[in-house]
Amino acid sequence: PPDTSFKKVPKGMLHPKRIMKGVVAGVRDYGNRMGIPTANGAVLFDERFIGNPLVYCGTVGIMPKSASFxxxxxxxxxxxxxxxxxxxxxxxxxxxxxxxxxxxxxxxxxxxxxxxxxxxxxxxxxxxxxxxxxxxxxxxxxxxxxxxxxxxxxxxxxxxxxxxxxxxxxxxxxxxxxxxxxxxxxxxxxxxxxxxxxxxxxxxxxxxxxxxxxxxxxxxxxxxxxxxxxxxxxxxxxxxxxGLPKILRKAIWTKPKHKEPNFSCPKDLTGVLLKILSGFNVCSKEWIIRQYDHEVQGQSVLKPLVGIDNDGPSDATIIRPVFSSKKGVIVSCGINFRYSDIDPYWMAASSIDEAIRQIIAVGGSIDKIALLDNFSWGDTDKSEKLGELVRASYGCYDIAKAYRVPFISGKDSLNNEYKVGNRTISIPGTLLVSAISVMEDVSRAISMDAKKEGNLIYIIGETLNELGGSEYFTQNGFIGNTCPKVNPKRAREVFKKLNRAISLELVRSCHDLSEGGLGVALSEMAFGGGLGMTVFLKEVPYKKLLTTCYSLLATRDDYILFSESNSRFIVEVEKEKQKDFEKAMKGVSFGLIGCLSASPEFKIYGVKGNLIVSTDISTLKETWQKTLKW
Missing domain, CATH: 3.90.650.10 (PurM-like C-terminal domain)
Structure with a gap:
């Protein structure tokens, strides 16, 4: 992370903040001069990237079919x-x-x-x-x-x-x-x-x-x-x-066993939410985005920053490459490297799911999506590291096949390790999944920011006890043993029904749930649209596994609020369209959890009806923005 103490930077390495500024400058100077919009991306941090920072850059273009051969x-x-x-x-x-x-x-x-x-x-x-x-x-x-x-x-x-x-x-x-x-x-x-x-x-x-x-x-x-x-x-x-014979190598993967979290649910989760919002992996990346030209060529429909003040985090980017056509190209990405510490298979599955659901969130269809993979790993000469990579590859194969979404290209960078004396720093197994889709009519696109007071807030999808590798566990010093999994059959049904509801103009805004779970997604939707929000967790569809320390029967508000279960969305619906929306979503898990207000107050009530988060959208937004406001 950029706030790493200089004393902790090993010999021969540049400080992470200097590396970050150099990377941003490189992407900015080359991309801007090329006249290509830099419109979508993500920035994540972990101590293990200190010796081998990863930088992914990709481009999308259009061409005549005849020129593709x-x-x-x-x-x-x-x-x-x-x-x-x-x-x-x-x-x-x-x-x-x-x-x-x-x-x-x-x-x-x-x-x-x-x-x-x-x-x-x-x-x-x-x-x-x-x-x-x-x-x-x-x-x-x-x-x-x-x-x-x-x-x-x-x-x-x-x-x-x-x-x-x-x-x-x-x-x-x-x-x-x-x-x-x-x-x-x-x-x-x-x-x-x-x-x-x-x-x-x-x-x-x-x-x-x-x-x-x-x-x-x-x-x-x-x-x-x-x-x-x-x-x-x-x-x-x-x-x-x-001529070179294929190399036969031994790959071993043994499921790791991490220490289970042993802390109780905080009574007031406001401070917890603010801490997660200010974390380097969740906070606003506007300082970076504003240095990149995402408007060049005048094709952007949905930009990387959206909302009433154009500073809310967009789920995906949409460009309209041919002005005479209403068709658009949607670009998104998914990356969840911390899940690799638990199971690389489900890390890969989660990355695919995130990339796909971000396209769904802006109005895209799962029937028109293609994927690209980019693997970055440690020393694959080591059987254990190779085993992790093989397991992640199986995850890509199984989930993409189940979703019926093809991988059309990819890349890998292996042996990302740095030797310091007798110690070797290896990056966590990391997979970036990029997704691209064609949208038939860009006028049907929607953004993640809340639109109007009085509108209803729904959660789509089921919340499970899957906080392993989550921002919440990480900030409390734990990894956990249960990372988010993917149920492709159920998720595909959610994606198709939500896409239909958006196509029927039953949805005003939509935001996918990723890092930080429900708490972060609700906050971003609220301050993105400049509207207050009142939410009731008792209406969230969740599995009864969400219990204190896995032993007591009391349901944990913090687990529901910060679980990072896949295939979930927050959706804004007008009251007049409530029945039509619920009819369109029949057959999948969803819950009416709250509503929007003109008041700046942001309140969340726990399963038992007690107030667990009480703040305002200005505080949420300021907290989210200040970390990288350089």
Missing amino acids: KKVNKGDLVVLVGGKTGRDGIHGATFSSGELTHKSESISSGAVQIGNPIQEKKITDILLQARDKGLYNAITDCGGGGLSSAVGEIGRDLGVIVNLEKVPLKYEGLSYTEIWISEAQERMILAVPKGKLPELLKIFESEDVEATVIGEFTNDKRLHLRYEGNTVCNMDMEFLHE
Whole structure:
């Protein structure tokens, strides 16, 4: 966390606050200059990320269907376009997947790529022109492994010959090996028909972007590399891609046993709620969001911050990429790394559920969702770590299949560990699930902020005793042994019925329940809309397992308020539409738990009718905002 004491920062590490500011600046400077809206995201903290902070960046684009197919032909030229090649980024992918130490900054500094967003923007614009004119047959980027992976991938089926001395360099002195594996940024490989080369070179020259022929695709199914007339590699493509035998490794997963919480339910939960709202993983990220341009291109329909003052946390982002169409693209994400400490399977399931329900919350349909996974893990050479990863993968497979939602892409970053003397700091197993959906009519989108006094507040879904890995347990010094699970059959029914209710305009606002559970979701909805709220926990559908220390029979208000059970929503409904809404939701668990008021008071009554939270929306909002108000 950013408030970590300098004394606790191990040798060779930068302070977390400096790391965070640097990451934000990097995303801001590159993204803003590219003219691409940075519209959705999340920021989470844990002490175990101190040696290996994780940064996920992803993009979404649209393209003609006809351009989605790649086919390289014999005789096509290998054209390298974009930036020059340098030593920056050599072994970047290898470095990012290896264990770090206090010497890494000086030894591996060359593995860090140096980006140039203006160059990237120019390349992108020109490539669109070249695409629309049909000037290339296939394209791929130079990512991990640089030319070695890009050329090796695009020439896999045919074979290719490359003259490495023709690659434009930033400076002299690079060996052919360095040229081949450099991961310098802003470079693409094109397969260009010979007859179309002059026109391609002409449009690249018009924007002062380099385009260089470095080779030709053959039909001998071999990778042939030459440097100044000498052959430096001549390898069979099948051997290159399939020659390495599959590695058989032992994976072990044993369910951990953590100490069970042994504290009683606080009588006044106001202070508890405020503490959770101010926590780094729940608090407002407006300081970050405002540095990113989410309005560029003028396509945003639902923004990352919404509400009466445009500072409430949106569940998802909606953009309208084609102005002549009402269709929109919804983007969301789900991440719950703390659940990995209990069971990586249900961590993965929860991440999928969160990403999906955030799309449902803004008006999306589960029938039009696709997912992307991004795994970050510790040293998978260790059987226990590999076992965790395998279990998380099974969770992805089972839940996505049950939801009938496909994974269309993904990535992984393994061996995220930092060695300090005899101690190794390993990140918690982390999975980011991103979701994307198409919305037929963006005018049907809804936001999470409360809209009108007198409207009713419902909770959709069932609350269970699932506080393991929750914000509440974490702030009390516990992990717990029961993290949230997912019932795909029941959840899918909830998603479909809620989507139908939103489509019928029976819902004014909707907010999903995630970190901090019901207490946080209610607070955000209230101060997001500038309206007070009165809520009664006795109306919440919950399992009777919510008992004090799992032994006494008294139901715990704090567990109901802060449970992070999946597949749940808070919904605002007008009184006139109450019957229609309840009819639409028939067959799934829901409860009428309260109403909105013009008064700023925020009150929650416990199961026994006693007042357990009493504050006002200004206090809630100020508490939520002040933590990262830098």
